[in-house]
Amino acid sequence: MDLLNYQDKFFLFTTPAKPKNMAIDFYDYGELKSGFAGWRVSGTVRNKRYQKYFSIRNTHPFIRDSEWNEYQRLRAQHYYARLRMRSFAAQYFDQLRSDHPRTLAGRGLGFRGVTLGILRNPGSERYHCQFIVNLREQTQRFVISAEQSFDAAWDLAIDQWTSAFEIRKKDADRIRKEKKPGPDAFKYLRRIMNDEGHDIPVDALHFVFAHQRAELKRRKVSETLQGRNGSSSDDFWGEQELGEFAAHLAQEIERHKGRSQA
Structure with a gap:
């Protein structure tokens, strides 16, 4: 037996x-x-x-x-x-808490199965920032581009990782939220890779910081509408604009009085 x-x-x-x-x-x-x-x-x-x-x-x-x-x-x-x-349970939880021992500097995210990468597609000179799901059979890459935002690429990578490694939903949800890197992680990786001998231009980070730039622009517009530097809308108007507005309002009042008395 x-x-x-x-x-x-x-x-x-x-x-x-x-x-x-x-x-x-x-x-x-x-x-x-x-x-x-x-x-x-x-x-x-x-x-x-x-x-x-x-x-x-x-x-x-x-x-x-x-x-x-x-x-x-x-x-x-x-x-x-x-x-x-007990052994396999330990392996499962270890992969949620630490990088793989062979993960290169700057690529790890604090758990196993997904890493950062700045790579070129075959036949292309342009570097692309991406999340890489490391499967034994076939590595899958989720590129950050004009068509696929930073957030979308991250979510797709975690979805694939969850399915491929049979991760429990509650663990995947925690990893999705707590281990999500910021754009600066790719900035740091670019510096590491260039120190290793690569020649990655700064424009490789363009799409990584696109959302950050859009958010900064949105905040500036919001601050402008609410008043510069968080001030009230009254402070937004200069003395000249307020004077002109007051004069115009006075003229309208006088006109209204004239019509009422006629």
Whole structure:
């Protein structure tokens, strides 16, 4: 009987068949010099080593050997399954809390699976800022451009990351909000990449800061309508404009009086 069948059947957890840092082994009588016979389960979770033995040596006179052997086998497989789930849970949460160890400087966002990039398309001389979803099968890029804003590219990248890495919705929502970089992240990345030997022009950041420029313009218009520097609308009008307005208003009042008296 395959040792993994029990775990795969009763513990629904989508994982590789046999993790490299986990092992479940059976030793029959005479195989080990120590005299141990039974199941040995071992594994590593976050650099901590776990190991447990399940002996098939029956010391219970009222339990048949076959029943004891089966009982110990099931205990070993249950412990192995729990250790696997703990390992994969640790891997899942680690990917939400830290960059991949091989992530280059300036590219990381504080979680694994999405990085920043300033790259050229094949056959093009122009650099494009983009969010990169790092998949084993095929890397997917979400370029910030005139057609796709910074916010839109970020949302699409997170949507793809959520689906590809099977991220829980509540975790994806938190990452979408808390890990979203600002335009300055690409500015910093450009400096890093140029220090590495690239020659990325400043206009590569044009579309990244487009929203920021539009927001700045909107604020200026809003401040103008409300009054310069947050002042009241009365302060917006200069002395000459107020004088001309008052004179015009006085003329209208006199005209109205004249019509009333006629």
